[in-house]
Amino acid sequence: MIFKKEKEVIGMIIKYVDVAEECLLTAENAIQSYINDNIKDAKVLARKTRELESEADLIRYGIRDKLYSGAYLPLLREDIYKLVESIDKVANAAEACCDFFLNQRPVMPDDLKPPFWEATQKSLDTFIPLKNAVLCFLKGECPIEVARQHAKEVGLHESEVDKLEWDLTKAIFISDQDYSHKLHLKHCLDVIVEVSDRAEDAADHLALTILKSSF
Amino acid sequence: MLAAGSYVGWNIGANDTANCIGTTVGCGLLPFRRAAILVAIFAILGGLLQGHHVMDTVGKGIVKDELSILAVFLALICSGIFVTLATFFRIPTSTSQAIVGGVMGIGLALDARIDYAKLIRIAESWVICPILVMVLAFVLYHLLTRLLHRIVSRNILVQNYIGWLAILSGCYVAYSMGANNAGNAVGPIANLGIIHPTVLLAIGGVAIAVGAITYGKRVADTVGKGITPLDIPGAFVAQIASAFGMHLFSIFGIPVSTSSAIVGAVVGVGLVKGARSISQKTIWTILIGWVLTPFLAALSAYTIYNLLNLVF
Numbered sequence: 001m002i003f004k005k006e007k008e009v010i011g012m013i014i015k016y017v018d019v020a021e022e023c024l025l026t027a028e029n030a031i032q033s034y035i036n037d038n039i040k041d042a043k044v045l046a047r048k049t050r051e052l053e054s055e056a057d058l059i060r061y062g063i064r065d066k067l068y069s070g071a072y073l074p075l076l077r078e079d080i081y082k083l084v085e086s087i088d089k090v091a092n093a094a095e096a097c098c099d100f101f102l103n104q105r106p107v108m109p110d111d112l113k114p115p116f117w118e119a120t121q122k123s124l125d126t127f128i129p130l131k132n133a134v135l136c137f138l139k140g141e142c143p144i145e146v147a148r149q150h151a152k153e154v155g156l157h158e159s160e161v162d163k164l165e166w167d168l169t170k171a172i173f174i175s176d177q178d179y180s181h182k183l184h185l186k187h188c189l190d191v192i193v194e195v196s197d198r199a200e201d202a203a204d205h206l207a208l209t210i211l212k213s214s215f
Numbered sequence: 216m217l218a219a220g221s222y223v224g225w226n227i228g229a230n231d232t233a234n235c236i237g238t239t240v241g242c243g244l245l246p247f248r249r250a251a252i253l254v255a256i257f258a259i260l261g262g263l264l265q266g267h268h269v270m271d272t273v274g275k276g277i278v279k280d281e282l283s284i285l286a287v288f289l290a291l292i293c294s295g296i297f298v299t300l301a302t303f304f305r306i307p308t309s310t311s312q313a314i315v316g317g318v319m320g321i322g323l324a325l326d327a328r329i330d331y332a333k334l335i336r337i338a339e340s341w342v343i344c345p346i347l348v349m350v351l352a353f354v355l356y357h358l359l360t361r362l363l364h365r366i367v368s369r370n371i372l373v374q375n376y377i378g379w380l381a382i383l384s385g386c387y388v389a390y391s392m393g394a395n396n397a398g399n400a401v402g403p404i405a406n407l408g409i410i411h412p413t414v415l416l417a418i419g420g421v422a423i424a425v426g427a428i429t430y431g432k433r434v435a436d437t438v439g440k441g442i443t444p445l446d447i448p449g450a451f452v453a454q455i456a457s458a459f460g461m462h463l464f465s466i467f468g469i470p471v472s473t474s475s476a477i478v479g480a481v482v483g484v485g486l487v488k489g490a491r492s493i494s495q496k497t498i499w500t501i502l503i504g505w506v507l508t509p510f511l512a513a514l515s516a517y518t519i520y521n522l523l524n525l526v527f
Contacts, residue, residue, distance in 0.1 A: 072375050073375060073378045073379065074246070075242070075243040076378065079371075080371065138371065144370075213371060213373070
């Protein structure tokens with residue numbers, strides 16, 4: 001079959017994106033359990049998040065090996081691997097987020113729990129339009145303009161997360177917690193929004209790759 | 216004589232490599248070294264398998280009288296020097312133009328019979344070819360864009376296919392270059408009948424290959440990056456338009472230069488993105504190079520031959 005390796009790479013990336021999405025969803029559930037004071041479930045889900053991230057890593061190594069065994073022309077190979085690497089950073093950020101909650105156990109005042117959950121949900125959900133954009137581009141089943149639109153949506157999601165971050169930062173620092181506690185919560189928030197920042201980077205990289213293939 | 220032929224071959228490799236792989240290297244599809252090795256392989260193959268057709272034409276085409284060894288040697292050296300100079304200044308010039316100029320200068324110095332009708336026809340093609348190929352590339356790029364817009368799956372796999380097609384077309388042009396230009400390099404020597412034509416073609420092919428690897432990057436950079444920035448589809452269309460344009464000219468029996476064809480094609484692709492995307496400075500440098508190379512080759516061949524006659 002002509003270009004068999006190339007098609008295999010696309011199949012592996014699709015699988016990789018699916019595993020990364022599952023990793024993010026599990027991380028989201030883990031954080032939700034933690035915020036709801038269900039530490040036992042949160043621990044289990046955090047462990048599962050780590051496992052899924054490791055599974056995603058193994059697929060990524062497979063993609064790298066396949067690419068550098070001659071799949072795709074060198075110019076495209078680099079773009080493809082950078083895209084996979086940038087998606088990996090999103091999954092890593094989600095795993096780090098889970099680790100932060102379970103290792104450092106930030107104490108959340110009840111009034112800050114809903115905005116923290118909202119920020120977590122929004123930040124981790126930026127992966128959904130990213131996944132749609134990647135699949136749309138790789139599978140080639142939808143017009144390229146749609147893939148670009150999905151990539152733009154990631155940026156819009158990230159802006160919403162920024163807004164939530166700004167509001168929550170203000171809420172943290174005007175609350176009557178200890179300064180050290182405020183800093184810890186702010187650090188927790190930084191770790192949460194890191195996911196959407198990395199998703200935006202990946203979407204930017206994808207948008208450039210899409211532009212290169214546009215006529 | 217053999218050294219002079221090899222020198223011309225080296226020049227062809229150094230300057231005309233850009234015609235084969237300039238666009239593919241320019242858009243980043245292949246690193247230069249790897250592309251030059253491909254050119255080397257296909258140029259040697261082309262020279263050995265089909266080089267004999269052109270070899271017969273070159274020595275006897277423009278000047279109708281028999282040329283002496285000294286005259287042929289001077290024509291080769293004078294044309295070679297100006298192609299080297301053009302290569303040094305990164306100008307994609309036509310080696311055939313330089314050789315035609317050199318042979319013409321010698322013909323004038325010898326007061327030999329010159330086929331002016333043929334000369335004018337060749338000179339006309341130097342002007343018409345790049346313009347027509349430019350229009351062709353412009354139209355082809357538009358058509359390809361429309362066609363690909365209708366195909367939904369313009370994904371990375373499609374880009375990979377187009378990239379491979381660009382590389383394959385580059386190999387084909389390299390093969391044609393070997394077939395066409397190995398004869399250009401050693402054709403005048405073959406007419407002397409000292410060395411077997413196959414050996415000469417092998418030498419011509421190898422000289423082109425060495426030229427491509429050792430000094431081909433300068434002009435390749437001009438064609439691939441200097442005129443206008445190219446992407447993968449642009450590189451592919453430029454290659455196809457130049458090959459198609461040359462084929463069209465061949466059907467009408469008009470000799471054309473690959474250099475002028477590829478420059479015209481790259482400009483055509485650049486025009487799709489707007490005239491501002493084309494470097495006017497590079498275009499003017501190329502045009503001046505195209506005029507000066509054959510003219511100076513003719514002038515120097517004429518002057519040196521007359522000087523040598525005066526001295527000896």
